Amino acid sequence: MQPRRTNPERAEATRAALLEAARALFVEKGYAKTSTPEIVEAAKVTRGALYHHFADKPDLFRAVLEREAQAVADEIEAAASPGPAPRAAVIAGSLAYLDAMSVPGRTRLLLVDGPAVLGPSEIASIDEAHAARxxxxxxEAALGPKPxxxxxxxxTALLSAAFDRAALAIEAGSDPAAFRSAMISLVERVVPPA
Incomplete structure (x- = not known):
């Protein structure tokens, strides 16, 4: 016999089911063609449960993007620490970004649908809290306080844009190795050896 879940555990399971179902549908169909009834059906929850956790469809979409952006930042931070010298950490983090963005659907969510649905300033805010941060x-660590x-x-803004363009190009079928090499070259020019 399984132990009974607490209310907070049930609420977290419901929220997670909604996020997973919404992500899958947003990737498969796009934001505009995904309806909230489809999301609740896929999540196997009620419409009331959806609106208990999220104000509306854009709020749910924002939560999906926040989770995706956090996953990207986690991969960057795992690759960049602990231990490598600051320059090597920036390079490792750069490659980790491109790897993280290769997760199916992530580029579409964060770089195509996200700006179209939430607007560039909100996407910039999400990015600033995660990968851009x-x-x-x-x-800052690699360049230090010197003038x-x-x-x-x-x-940071310019390199972030370059990384995003690389992720979009790779998603569209360009050679990942060529873009990885170009991004390393760009970062090495910005962050010279100590």
Missing amino acids: SLREGL RAFSIPAM
Whole structure:
């Protein structure tokens, strides 16, 4: 006999089921063509359960994107620590970003549908809390406090855009090795050896 789950455990299981079902449908059909009745049916929960956990479909979509962005940041941080020298950590984190974005559906969610549904500023905020934060912190550690010809926040934004373009190109069928090599070359120019 299985032990009975507590209310918080049941609530977390329901939320997780909604996020998983929504992610699968958003990847398969896109945000616009996915309905909330389809999501609750796939999650095997009631419509009331959906609205208990999320205000509306955009709120659920935002939660899916937050979870995806956190997964990307976790992979970057795992690759970049512990131990490598700051420059090596930035390079390892860069490659980890491209690997993390190769998870099926992730590029579409974060780089195509996300900006279209939530708008560029909200996506930028999500990115800043996750992958862009990791990149900025890596650049700060690798470049140190010495004077430089550019600001770290500006360079973070530019490199983030380059990483996103690389992920989109790879998703569209371009050679991943060529983009990985180009991204390493770009990062090495920004972060010279100590």
